[in-house]
Amino acid sequence: MLELKDLSFSVPVEIDGEVQEKVIIDHLNFTFEKGKFYAITGPNGSGKTTLARLVMGIFQPTGGKILYEGQDITNLSITDRAKMGIAYSFQHPARFKGLTFRDLLSIASGTDDEEMILALLRRVGICSFSFLDLPVDAKLSGGEIKKIELATTIARNPKLAIYDEPDTGIDLWTINPMVRLLKREQLERGTTTIVVSHNRAFLEVADSVLIIVKGQIAYQGKLENALTMLSDMSVCSYRHCDKCSGEEDAECYR
Numbered sequence: 158m159l160e161l162k163d164l165s166f167s168v169p170v171e172i173d174g175e176v177q178e179k180v181i182i183d184h185l186n187f188t189f190e191k192g193k194f195y196a197i198t199g200p201n202g203s204g205k206t207t208l209a210r211l212v213m214g215i216f217q218p219t220g221g222k223i224l225y226e227g228q229d230i231t232n233l234s235i236t237d238r239a240k241m242g243i244a245y246s247f248q249h250p251a252r253f254k255g256l257t258f259r260d261l262l263s264i265a266s267g268t269d270d271e272e273m274i275l276a277l278l279r280r281v282g283i284c285s286f287s288f289l290d291l292p293v294d295a296k297l298s299g300g301e302i303k304k305i306e307l308a309t310t311i312a313r314n315p316k317l318a319i320y321d322e323p324d325t326g327i328d329l330w331t332i333n334p335m336v337r338l339l340k341r342e343q344l345e346r347g348t349t350t351i352v353v354s355h356n357r358a359f360l361e362v363a364d365s366v367l368i369i370v371k372g373q374i375a376y377q378g379k380l381e382n383a384l385t386m387l388s389d390m391s392v393c394s395y396r397h398c399d400k401c402s403g404e405e406d407a408e409c410y411r
């Protein structure tokens with residue numbers, strides 16, 4: 158249902174006074190099948206969020222194509238993609254001064270009917286009634302904001318839902334209900350689900366695990382083999398520099 162064809166994204170960056178192209182997504186090819194659950198993992202900075210944003214249309218690719226249900230959506234806006242049933246749950250959700258969780262749910266679901274909103278909250282389960290009428294502003298904790306973000310994504314009844322690290326800041330008591338919730342949405346509603354996560358609980362329920370390294374798919378398949386690959390992978394812990402080869406290299410750090 159979602160095809161990435163030779164997808165690339167690079168940005169100009171200044172290194173040692175010279176402008177160079179930094180490749181973030183590197184000629185990536187992959188087909189996501191309808192109704193399946195995918196978990197995407199990989200080192201920090203490997204391009205997972207960028208990939209999710211390219212699919213949602215927040216970034217425009219510098220090369221390649223994105224096909225959704227057979228249609229080329231590469232040049233479509235975020236709004237058009239949302240209308241086609243694609244939803245993206247941000248890694249760092251925005252806070253909306255003055256808007257409440259109830260307002261966000263109403264906008265996302267297209268109804269302000271109290272019964273419908275309550276039914277939605279029951280379906281989402283992990284969201285507390287206690288913050289339904291509180292403003293979604295800086296006073297809410299990071300974890301509460303993430304729950305609200307996830308609930309509003311589900312409220313849109315997307316055909317394709319992309320969750321970017323939905324478990325960040327979420328307490329231990331909520332992670333498993335969150336995993337079950339997203340799995341139930343996939344199985345009962347046929348939602349094609351892509352979850353970017355480092356959490357094994359998400360990897361375990363996925364039909365397929367993708368490991369992204371340096372903007373490419375380094376692995377795709379069953380979790381068992383992914384775990385072997387992850388344990389064998391050498392990733393530099395100092396890699397947040399532009400010179401990094403990806404291998405552990407103390408010289409590079411200095």
Ligand SMILES: Nc1ncnc2c1ncn2[C@@H]1O[C@H](COP(=O)(O)OP(=O)(O)O)[C@@H](O)[C@H]1O
Nearest residue numbers: 168170181199200201202203204205206207208
């Ligand atoms: N607009 C941008 N300009 C420059 N660098 C960017 C931009 N967006 C992302 N990056 C860089 O691209 C790399 C991949 O980022 P990201 O997709 O957020 O990684 P991940 O989600 O896998 O941790 C990082 O090194 C990040 O700093």
Ligand SMILES: [Mg+2]
Nearest residue numbers: 205206207248
């Ligand atoms: Mg990210």
